[in-house]
C-alpha cells in the first residue's frame with residue numbers, strides 16, 4: 001500500500017456521463033490486483049473531507065484508471081479534474097478477485113457502476129478463460145459496458161436488452177443450459193443485486209465472488225467503520241481490509 005501524489009494523465013467521458021480518470025503511479029500500477037481499490041482524496045482542500053474509494057478499473061504499465069459517474073459531492077469535484085493536475089491516492093487497497101484460472105469460463109455480472117472492476121479482471125484472465133458478461137441497469141442510459149466482452153444486457157424498464165434484472169437474465173441463460181463448462185461467477189453492483197446473485201450461486205452450486213461496498217473512511221482497517229457480517233453470524237469482516245471481494249459462501253449481505 002502506498003500513499004502517492006499521483007499525476008492525472010488522462011480524462012475521458014466513456015459513455016453518457018461516465019468518467020474515466022487515469023493516474024500515473026508506477027508503484028500502485030505494479031502492485032494492483034483486479035478487485036482492489038484506491039482511496040482518493042478528491043480535493044486538495046478540506047472539502048469534502050473524507051477520501052472516496054474507487055475500484056481499479058484498468059492498469060497499463062505505470063498507469064491505473066478509475067471509472068465513475070457524478071453521484072454526490074466527491075464525484076462532482078472529481079469530475080472537474082483535468083489531465084495535468086494530481087491527487088493524493090492511497091492504494092492498492094483490499095483483497096481482490098482470485099484469478100487462479102481453475103475454470104474454463106468466467107461469468108461477469110455487473111449492475112450499473114459495478115462494471116468498474118471488470119476491465120482489469122478480464123485483462124488478467126485472458127487469454128485462457130472464456131468471458132461472458134451480463135450487464136444490467138435501471139435504464140439504457142445507465143448501462144455501463146466499458147471494455148466488457150461478450151455482453152448480454154438487461155434493463156428494469158426494457159429500454160435496452162431484456163426487460164428484467166441482470167440476475168434474472170443470468171438465471172434465464174442458465175435454465176437454457178448455456179453454461180456448459182466449468183464456470184466461475186464474478187459480481188459487482190448494488191447490494192440487492194449482490195443478494196440475488198449470491199442466492200443464485202449458492203442454490204446452483206457455483207463458485208462466486210462478489211465485490212461489495214460500504215461507507216469507508218480510512219480504507220485500510222484502522223477506523224473499524226466498514227463491517228460486514230460473516231455468513232454464520234459469528235464475526236464481522238472489514239470490507240476495506242478483508243474485502244471488498246468476498247466469496248458468497250463467507251458473508252451475509
Ligand SMILES: Cc1cc2nc3c(=O)[nH]c(=O)nc-3n(C[C@H](O)[C@H](O)[C@H](O)COP(=O)(O)OP(=O)(O)OC[C@H]3O[C@@H](n4cnc5c(N)ncnc54)[C@H](O)[C@@H]3O)c2cc1C
Nearest residue numbers: 052053054055067068069071072073074075116213214244
Ligand atoms: C470498495 C469500493 C469501490 C468503489 N468503487 C467505485 C467505482 O469504481 N466507481 C464509483 O463511481 N464509485 C465507487 N464506489 C463508491 C464511491 O466511493 C462513492 O461512494 C460514490 O462514487 C459516491 O461518492 P460521492 O462523494 O459523489 O457521493 P456522496 O456525496 O458521498 O454521497 C451523495 C449521496 O449518495 C449516497 N451514496 C453515496 N455512495 C453511494 C452508493 N455507492 N450507492 C448509493 N448511494 C450512495 C450518499 O449516502 C449520499 O446521500 C466504491 C465504493 C467502495 C466502498
Ligand code: FES
Nearest residue numbers: 219221223224240
Ligand atoms: S474503512 Fe476504516 S476500517 Fe474499513
